[in-house]
Amino acid sequence: MALVSMRQLLDHAAEHGYGIPAFNVNNLEQVQAVMAAADEVGAPVILQASAGARKYAGESFIKHLIQAAVEAYPHIPLVMHQDHGTSPKVCEGAINLGFGSVMMDGSLMDDGKTPASFEYNVDVTRRVVEMSHKVGVTVEGELGCLGNLETGDAGEEDGIGAVGKLDHSQMLTDPEEAATFVKATQLDALAIAIGTSHGAYKFSRKPTGDILAISRVKEIHKRIPNTHLVMHGSSSVPQELLAIINQYGGKMKETFGVPVEEIQEAIKHGVRKINIDTDIRLAMTGAVRKFLFENPDKFDAREWLKPAREAAKLVCKQRYMEFGCEGQAGKIQARSLVDIAAAYARGELAQVVQ
Numbered sequence: 001m002a003l004v005s006m007r008q009l010l011d012h013a014a015e016h017g018y019g020i021p022a023f024n025v026n027n028l029e030q031v032q033a034v035m036a037a038a039d040e041v042g043a044p045v046i047l048q049a050s051a052g053a054r055k056y057a058g059e060s061f062i063k064h065l066i067q068a069a070v071e072a073y074p075h076i077p078l079v080m081h082q083d084h085g086t087s088p089k090v091c092e093g094a095i096n097l098g099f100g101s102v103m104m105d106g107s108l109m110d111d112g113k114t115p116a117s118f119e120y121n122v123d124v125t126r127r128v129v130e131m132s133h134k135v136g137v138t139v140e141g142e143l144g145c146l147g148n149l150e151t152g153d154a155g156e157e158d159g160i161g162a163v164g165k166l167d168h169s170q171m172l173t174d175p176e177e178a179a180t181f182v183k184a185t186q187l188d189a190l191a192i193a194i195g196t197s198h199g200a201y202k203f204s205r206k207p208t209g210d211i212l213a214i215s216r217v218k219e220i221h222k223r224i225p226n227t228h229l230v231m232h233g234s235s236s237v238p239q240e241l242l243a244i245i246n247q248y249g250g251k252m253k254e255t256f257g258v259p260v261e262e263i264q265e266a267i268k269h270g271v272r273k274i275n276i277d278t279d280i281r282l283a284m285t286g287a288v289r290k291f292l293f294e295n296p297d298k299f300d301a302r303e304w305l306k307p308a309r310e311a312a313k314l315v316c317k318q319r320y321m322e323f324g325c326e327g328q329a330g331k332i333q334a335r336s337l338v339d340i341a342a343a344y345a346r347g348e349l350a351q352v353v354q
């Protein structure tokens, strides 16, 4: 199966009431971990590359690692998605590279740090939708800035995110604005701000409704029922992974992530794509620390990358199961991007705003 349209996967997920984790990948072992996990449970796959990933590995390596995944797992529907594009130019570059799905993050200016105006966001997102839908490429946009509702701190930890303090209204997507945004842009998927943020340090305690606003998901979904909602910053930061890291020489501070049961609740109300990077980082770091601590004489990189890859696979497999992906891959009849482009042109994939 070739690379498929993300819109098709998310439509399938909506129809059957499940969510798909979108895993960030940067290297061979992460791609292998996600694919092996998906294969074991029969899940559809979204592999996403950030600007940082493309810089780290190089665009050709990212492209061909994902191509290799398609070749090695021809029975798994797979989406190659660009995470957090900072401008229409970046999205255009990704499309030319073969990405079947792009995120135009117009909630921030093209420095990836300064919160943008609503008008700016509509303008850049609409431009990306126009160019993408012509070739069957899916578009994710973002409205609202990721940030910590406990402190007002913006989300900058991984090189993408607003910097400094934000007020509550900037950190919670407004349902009314979401409706206007979707109507004006006709994008396929919308990332919303509900109190999550990138990285390991999301919450100082297990989050409750005041700092993780799952109720917002429901309000937004009511207004834009067929626009797929996306949760960024949705690693769960498992306590046992923090414990392994710290047991073997790490120094991570106490922190809490997004509980899986909250994500499961959000999936009932329109969340279809759940972005996860940090949990893979934690799993791999813990496994490498443990292996090298227990085997101080070893120096073959393959020996410590193997447990790291295995630990990443376990996290991915768990999320596939928890979000309801098991067995869904085999039910998807992939359509070509040309076919999807024709469906956009006929207006069949237009968004409904209530």
Ligand SMILES: O=C(CO)COP(=O)(O)O
Pocket: 024, 083, 084, 197, 198, 199, 200, 231, 232, 233, 234, 235, 236, 275, 276, 277, 278, 279
């Ligand atoms: O949102 C993300 C990538 O876009 C990743 O979020 P985490 O840092 O919670 O894994």
Ligand SMILES: O=C[C@H](O)COP(=O)(O)O
Pocket: 024, 050, 051, 052, 053, 083, 084, 158, 159, 160, 198, 199, 277, 278
């Ligand atoms: O967008 C956030 C992801 O966690 C990617 O992080 P990165 O920019 O460090 O690759």
Ligand SMILES: [Zn+2]
Pocket: 105, 107, 108, 142, 145, 146, 161
């Ligand atoms: Zn953003």
Ligand SMILES: [Zn+2]
Pocket: 084, 198, 232, 233, 275
């Ligand atoms: Zn993100």
